[in-house]
Amino acid sequence: MEIIANYGDILLMLAVAFGLFMAWGVGANDVANAMGTSVGSGAITIKQAIIIAVIFEFAGAILAGGEVTATIRKGILDANIFTDSPHLLVYGMLASLLAAGTWLMVASNLGWPVSTTHSIVGAIVGFGAVGVGVDAVAWGKVGNIAMSWIVSPILAGSIAFMLFRSLQNLIIDTKHPFDNAKKYVPFYMFLVGFVISLVTIFKGLKHVGLSFDLSTSYMLAFGFGLLVMLVGTLIIRRIHVDPNENDDFHFTSMERIFSVLMIITAAAMAFAHGSNDVANAIGPLAAIYSVIESGGLIGAKSALPIWVLLVGGGGIVFGLVTYGHKVIATVGTGITQLTPSRGFAATLAAAATVVIASGTGLPVSTTQVLVGAVLGVGLARGLAALDTRMINKIFLSWLITLPAGAMMSIIFFFMLKGMFGA
Amino acid sequence: MAKSIIDGLFGKSPISPLQHHMTSVHSCIAELKDFMVAIHAQDWDKAEEIRSKIGDKEGEADVLKKKLRLSLPSTFMMPFSRRDLLDLLLIQDSIANLTKDVSGLMINRKMTLPNEIFEDVIELTSVCIKTSATALKAVNELDELLETAFGNRERKVVGSIISDINELESESDRIQHVIRTKLFPLEADLPPVDVMFYYRAVEWLGELADAAQKVGSRLEVLLAK
Numbered sequence: 001m002e003i004i005a006n007y008g009d010i011l012l013m014l015a016v017a018f019g020l021f022m023a024w025g026v027g028a029n030d031v032a033n034a035m036g037t038s039v040g041s042g043a044i045t046i047k048q049a050i051i052i053a054v055i056f057e058f059a060g061a062i063l064a065g066g067e068v069t070a071t072i073r074k075g076i077l078d079a080n081i082f083t084d085s086p087h088l089l090v091y092g093m094l095a096s097l098l099a100a101g102t103w104l105m106v107a108s109n110l111g112w113p114v115s116t117t118h119s120i121v122g123a124i125v126g127f128g129a130v131g132v133g134v135d136a137v138a139w140g141k142v143g144n145i146a147m148s149w150i151v152s153p154i155l156a157g158s159i160a161f162m163l164f165r166s167l168q169n170l171i172i173d174t175k176h177p178f179d180n181a182k183k184y185v186p187f188y189m190f191l192v193g194f195v196i197s198l199v200t201i202f203k204g205l206k207h208v209g210l211s212f213d214l215s216t217s218y219m220l221a222f223g224f225g226l227l228v229m230l231v232g233t234l235i236i237r238r239i240h241v242d243p244n245e246n247d248d249f250h251f252t253s254m255e256r257i258f259s260v261l262m263i264i265t266a267a268a269m270a271f272a273h274g275s276n277d278v279a280n281a282i283g284p285l286a287a288i289y290s291v292i293e294s295g296g297l298i299g300a301k302s303a304l305p306i307w308v309l310l311v312g313g314g315g316i317v318f319g320l321v322t323y324g325h326k327v328i329a330t331v332g333t334g335i336t337q338l339t340p341s342r343g344f345a346a347t348l349a350a351a352a353t354v355v356i357a358s359g360t361g362l363p364v365s366t367t368q369v370l371v372g373a374v375l376g377v378g379l380a381r382g383l384a385a386l387d388t389r390m391i392n393k394i395f396l397s398w399l400i401t402l403p404a405g406a407m408m409s410i411i412f413f414f415m416l417k418g419m420f421g422a
Numbered sequence: 423m424a425k426s427i428i429d430g431l432f433g434k435s436p437i438s439p440l441q442h443h444m445t446s447v448h449s450c451i452a453e454l455k456d457f458m459v460a461i462h463a464q465d466w467d468k469a470e471e472i473r474s475k476i477g478d479k480e481g482e483a484d485v486l487k488k489k490l491r492l493s494l495p496s497t498f499m500m501p502f503s504r505r506d507l508l509d510l511l512l513i514q515d516s517i518a519n520l521t522k523d524v525s526g527l528m529i530n531r532k533m534t535l536p537n538e539i540f541e542d543v544i545e546l547t548s549v550c551i552k553t554s555a556t557a558l559k560a561v562n563e564l565d566e567l568l569e570t571a572f573g574n575r576e577r578k579v580v581g582s583i584i585s586d587i588n589e590l591e592s593e594s595d596r597i598q599h600v601i602r603t604k605l606f607p608l609e610a611d612l613p614p615v616d617v618m619f620y621y622r623a624v625e626w627l628g629e630l631a632d633a634a635q636k637v638g639s640r641l642e643v644l645l646a647k
Contacts, residue, residue, distance in 0.1 A: 172570050382501075
């Protein structure tokens with residue numbers, strides 16, 4: 001207790017610094033994967049991608065980021081263990097932030113496809129199990145998270161498969177794909193707006209102090225969906241068939257309609273990513289804040305202060321602007337096989353999965369979910385060639401990331417313990 | 423900067439290299455008509471020039487073939503089976519090989535065609551080239567097929583191109599038959615070895631059309647799934 005009282009301010013400052021570091025890493029690397037499909041399909045430019053990412057990552061973090069933050073803050077560790085030694089929790093969370101941030105940087109430079117989510121969960125489990133005691137980890141909850149890492153890519157893949165199939169039946173494989181695209185794409189726009197806002201209203205908004213009853217929530221989501229649809233339809237209306245564009249079916253003209261849809265979907269993806277991955281940085285920060293603010297009380301019920309979310313959102317944006325644009329550029333120029341229609345199916349499926357996971361408070365790996373979604377489109381015979389070697393690589397990087405994050409957080413944990421006293 | 427995961431997920435599309443290969447093959451067989459004319463005019467310099475052009479183009483196709491084969495690791499997940507794709511490639515390549523063989527044989531033997539069958543041989547050659555052109559057209563539909571994820575409508579388009587190929591092939595059979603009926607009464611007046619090779623040349627030309635037809639039927643197999 002004295003440690004918290006004596007060093008509270010310094011610890012909190014450290015937490016903000018490490019939190020920013022971690023958020024910077026998320027913005028610099030992860031966002032690129034989230035936005036890569038949109039840029040790669042040629043639907044949006046890199047500049048547009050960055051603007052969309054800045055706005056919607058931030059919005060996602062603030063409006064819908066609360067639930068996952070809560071899981072990382074108190075779901076992974078058993079709070080009762082820390083009642084007598086709250087400073088250990090503070091050390092541990094500091095160590096986790098630093099460990100995950102460092103690992104993210106090292107691995108990205110080596111070109112390993114690590115996940116920010118895996119890093120932070122591994123780090124928290126690591127210091128908890130070794131630094132404090134095996135009982136300190138809420139293994140049931142960790143098991144759930146681990147399960148979701150397998151379930152979420154499969155879910156995203158299935159959604160992507162079905163979405164692409166529906167596009168195929170309604171639009172692409174018809175006599176007049178262009179006309180049908182004009183007719184049906186607005187409904188997909190509605191779908192994007194509806195799903196995203198519904199989950200946000202249900203699960204996210206209570207963290208910023210807003211809550212609605214069930215019917216109002218549905219009405220609001222419906223309204224937002226309609227708004228998205230309306231704006232989208234207005235833009236689509238200005239697209240016409242270019243007679244010079246190849247052959248009978250006007251696929252090229254059709255894809256321009258999908259480009260508009262893709263911008264909306266890219267925004268949804270950025271939103272989803274912000275809502276899920278910002279928690280990786282601010283979850284530990286929020287935990288530290290609540291311990292220090294309550295003077296060492298673990299169970300204290302404290303609302304998530306808005307400035308913590310701002311630190312996370314700001315850090316992500318900072319990372320994106322300083323470094324992420326380079327990564328988006330490399331990703332964006334590489335993917336030539338994704339047309340806007342395929343990119344749409346993959347990205348929306350991934351976004352929907354991530355938003356739903358965020359709503360239930362599960363930290364999922366955005367990258368894994370995206371990979372699952374891309375595979376789903378491939379299975380629907382939508383892509384010329386997918387290299388399945390990448391799946392092994394991702395699996396391997398996942399296996400390495402957990403112990404690596406854990407190991408580093410254990411080391412940092414004992415260092416902090418030595419510096420500030422046990 | 424590290425390569426992205428999503429980026430790494432995409433393999434190199436085999437479709438456009440396959441189309442390149444077929445384009446190269448077709449440009450090879452397209453030379454054959456001028457070659458026949460030069461042969462008939464006994465313009466051996468020109469014929470030799472065209473033959474070496476055919477040889478170059480066949481070599482070009484070979485390079486493309488090898489490249490495509492090497493860029494298809496078994497870890498690729500594709501909308502069609504790897505084996506069907508490689509079979510198609512092999513058949514496409516056989517058109518270039520046959521073209522090279524026919525032109526080689528004719529120039530080595532300094533084969534002049536009897537006037538009676540010359541017109542028909544030229545027509546047969548034209549039909550062969552047309553069959554190959556139609557096969558190329560079918561192969562070029564592959565990216566549209568991918569666009570529709572092998573949907574029914576686009577499949578029908580390819581199906582109708584393939585039936586065009588089949589018709590052309592029957593046409594080539596018919597011309598072969600005509601040439602052989604015309605050759606038979608001439609047999610007695612011509613040197614026997616020459617006659618033998620006339621039959622052989624006609625047969626090989628027919629095989630060219632067959633090979634182009636096989637490209638079509640392989641495509642059908644590719645789509646059948």
